[in-house]
Amino acid sequence: MGKIPEIRTRLYETVEWLIRHGVLYFGAGGAMGFDALASQVVLELRMRYPEIKLILVLPCRDQTRGWPAGAITVYEEIMVAADKVVYISDTYHKGCMHERNRHLVDHSRQCVCYLTESRGGTAYTVAYAQQKELLVWNLAESECSGREDHVLQDV
Numbered sequence: 001m002g003k004i005p006e007i008r009t010r011l012y013e014t015v016e017w018l019i020r021h022g023v024l025y026f027g028a029g030g031a032m033g034f035d036a037l038a039s040q041v042v043l044e045l046r047m048r049y050p051e052i053k054l055i056l057v058l059p060c061r062d063q064t065r066g067w068p069a070g071a072i073t074v075y076e077e078i079m080v081a082a083d084k085v086v087y088i089s090d091t092y093h094k095g096c097m098h099e100r101n102r103h104l105v106d107h108s109r110q111c112v113c114y115l116t117e118s119r120g121g122t123a124y125t126v127a128y129a130q131q132k133e134l135l136v137w138n139l140a141e142s143e144c145s146g147r148e149d150h151v152l153q154d155v
Helices: 004-020 034-048 069-081 096-106 121-131
Strands: 025-028 053-058 084-087 110-113 135-138
Touching: 004 034, 004 110, 025 034, 034 053, 034 069, 053 069, 053 096, 096 121, 110 121, 121 135
Parallel strands: 025 053, 053 084, 110 135
Antiparallel strands: none
16 A cells, blocks of 8 residues: 555545445444555544444454554544444454454445455455445546446445
């Protein structure tokens, strides 16, 4: 994610477009990087659109163990501001990240992501979202297609 200002702009525009088309609930997984950026954008837009909600779905209560201090500070600020926090597990166990990702997809109708790799957790989650027939907005693509072609509902 070397192009953070560009990604943030695309994310802001996409989330605002979704809000204007009736999406009120936004779920995020609490990870460093794109999840944190997406959560911050939703919280920023909540100041203009107070009806929207940020729901964090976290793999475990000790998710930040081993994280840099700056990332923990951002994480804690997002947690305090979130409208709801759901924990998949109290402590880390093998598979809890995977369970978190499936929970997010299973409780959504759309997926906003930044996918550049064909393997890994994000790739798996996007493939699962496509299998579940969610509308996927991949901000890594040059154009996010489908905005005018789909009736949008809450994620």
